[in-house]
Amino acid sequence: MCNFPLKLSRLMHEMSIAMNIVEIVSATVQKNHAKKVNSIDLEIGELAGILVDSLTFCFDAACKGTIAEGAVLNINEIKALGKCLDCDNEFPVEMYFAICSKCGGAAVDIIQGKELAIKSINVD
Ligand SMILES: [Zn+2]
Known part of the structure; x- marks a missing residue:
């Protein structure tokens, strides 16, 4: 069994993306003087090389203690x-x-399917 290191590196890929999203969201929210992030709409292409389940899992961890904590990640997968x-x-x-x-x-x-983009951030 040697698939553990592989899974770990996969997870670190999604973790760095999740941390990036939290960073962008935090900066945007501060600029808009918002108090809370309700949800974040993401577009992820099928060929973007991102596992949606892993990203959701990593996002929950990455947003702890930030203004994005508790925000719902809405992921729109692009064919x-x-x-x-x-x-x-x-x-x-x-x-x-x-x-x-x-x-x-x-x-x-x-022509389509490589997307990784934050479409909108819903704040209070
Ligand atoms: Zn042809």
Whole structure:
């Protein structure tokens, strides 16, 4: 069994993202003189390499003792879409290396699914 270090490094990836979110939220809230953060809307693409469950778990830990403590994380997962550079076909993809579903071409641009963005912060 050697999957523990792997899981740990995965978790540290989500932890650093969670801490980043808390930092951005805290700065925004201070600028707006708000007292409390109710919820945070996030957009995460399927190909962004983020495990939503891990991120939620890490966020709860990262926001402890900050103004963001207790805020609800609303995560909107964005489906991954590729666009063939040869025939302009747009189709769902599961990873970065995709083959066009129409012409079989390998020149595919990922046009959606890499997002990691804070869409809105709901405060009091
Ligand atoms: Zn094509």
